[in-house]
Amino acid sequence: MRSSKFVRALPAAVTAVLALTAGQAVAAPAPAAVPAEHTAAARTVTYDASGAAEFKDAVAKGAAIWNESVVNVQLKPAASGQQANVRIIADDGWPRTLSTGLGSGTIYFGREAVDEGYNTVRISSHELGHILGLPDMKPGPCSSLMSGSTAGVSCTNPYPNADEKAEVEDSFGLVGAGATAAAGPLMYRD
Template sequence: MRIRTLTGSLAAVLALSSPLLWGGQAVAAPSGAPEQTSAARLLTYDASGSAEFRSAVDRGAAIWNESVDAVELRPASSGQRADIRVLADNGWPRALPTSLGNGTVYIGRQAVNQGYDTVRISAHELGHILGLPDRKPGPCSSLMSGSSAGTACTNRYPNAAERAEVEDNFAGARSGTPQRTEQTEAPGPVPQAVLIRD
């Protein structure tokens, strides 16, 4: 009986491992738990007041969509109240976050007239709405270095640290827990209703 049991066990082991031994593909058994997909927090923006900077605003939003997974920026539908309003004016670019993911961005012509890149301005100001503070002075590789990188800087993309910070700011949207909206020690989300003049 003992030999028969040992032989049966050896046969079972060989049958299970034979695909691995002879070049087949091993397949994992289903875990039984449904696979969870995590959705990004959707933020809408209204760039109807951004005048000649409309395409720069759309590109700035697309850059954030390409760069992070926890949040997605989309143009608001007609009649829909947007989370983010984007306006053009003759002043300096600035953002007025009212809470994480909400506020107003101003694409100021003063910086554009001085030679700053419009898409970099747009992505930078949207970064404030996503909870990022200015990092001045800073290198061109930092989107949030803003104007301190000079007019020659046309880097429009957040660096790894900036991307990670936005992912962390909106982590609750992916896990089902509330998003961070409180003021924290720097670096962290910008406090509510604080004008950020770049």
């Protein structure tokens, strides 16, 4: 099926090239087709870590990791007086995230996991991964960010793997192209 689709598409491409060059003594190079997700500006998701207490630094590191891992969305601290898309609150429970839609919600940075020895930057980027639309992928290896606590206390990897990055790029690329994000709320209890 794939090859017949290609054959059908070919005459249209040839026609397009002819149309571009016809009437032009010197044909300027045609602009390359750009996928829709790359034409939209990266979406900014703002966060408020004022309630993150001793985890503010881990929150900033988790956000920086996502910012260097994907291009279709960027996490930035909310300006003072600005309503943030995401709030991060330190508490004494297990880390969890209440998603209220793609790119918004509340992260509860639970001390229980930190007290057990889990890495704070991995917790941060994992919970931010939920905000960016990723579900838990458990059980899983340390190379997976969304395997969360199932990778064990010794796992300190705070980076999303290729599949996790691609899923976030796809989600925010579709939003940039005009798709509507799935509605929340959804609680991720880890």
